[in-house]
Amino acid sequence: SEQCFPFYRTVPCDAMRGLLLAWCALLVGGARPSMQANSLNADTRPNAFRCPNNELARxxxxxxxxxSDKLPEDLCTHPSVGCEDCRVVRLELKAWLNGTMExxxxVDSVSPFTALRRLSLKGSALSGDLRSLVNLTALEVMDLSGTAVSGNITSLSGLxxxxxxxxxxxxxxxxxxxLSPLTALRWLTLAKSGVSGDVQSLATLTALE
Structure with a gap:
């Protein structure tokens, strides 16, 4: 087929002519497809990049x-809180806190921490019973060292x-x-706690280091 321009040696004239006609039509019609697409996809919500207020989590x-007066409207921006898709996945609380595990x-079968994977209360004055944690089945890391937390360790068997x-x-x-059902467990520290028993009962925890 006929070649159109020396610097477009691989483009046939018919193809080049079609491209030029299409471009002219766009210019005459004033259409700007890329700009239109951007305007359609733009998120005009004022809080597009902020997580909604979660009263239950608050x-x-x-x-x-x-x-309460130091909690931001978007709880996920708090330094002790980590979120993914506006769901709390990390809580690392300061040592001076003295709240409760409750x-x-x-609340009414709803918890704001169902996605929680990392919980660190280390060295805090938090108190309460381990039974408060039974619904946190997504937990991967839990550090309660040096706290006043009590209760029976059997409460953790479902995590x-x-x-x-x-x-x-x-x-x-x-x-x-x-703890024998916790077969994913790699690190376990029970020193100076009230937990007792035969370590042979942990034979199923083959990942322990």
């Missing part, structure tokens, strides 16, 4: 000892995704064998 954080209990469990210097008690 109340829970207050129970944990966080001052904050983790579901099958736990990789790290730190209960050093707590008032937690019970039979260590109740």
């Amino acid at each position: 109340t829970a954080l207050q129970k944990l000892g966080l001052e 904050a983790f209990q579901a 099958r995704k736990l990789i790290s469990l730190q209960l050093k210097k707590t008032q937690v008690e019970g039979d260590v064998g109740s």
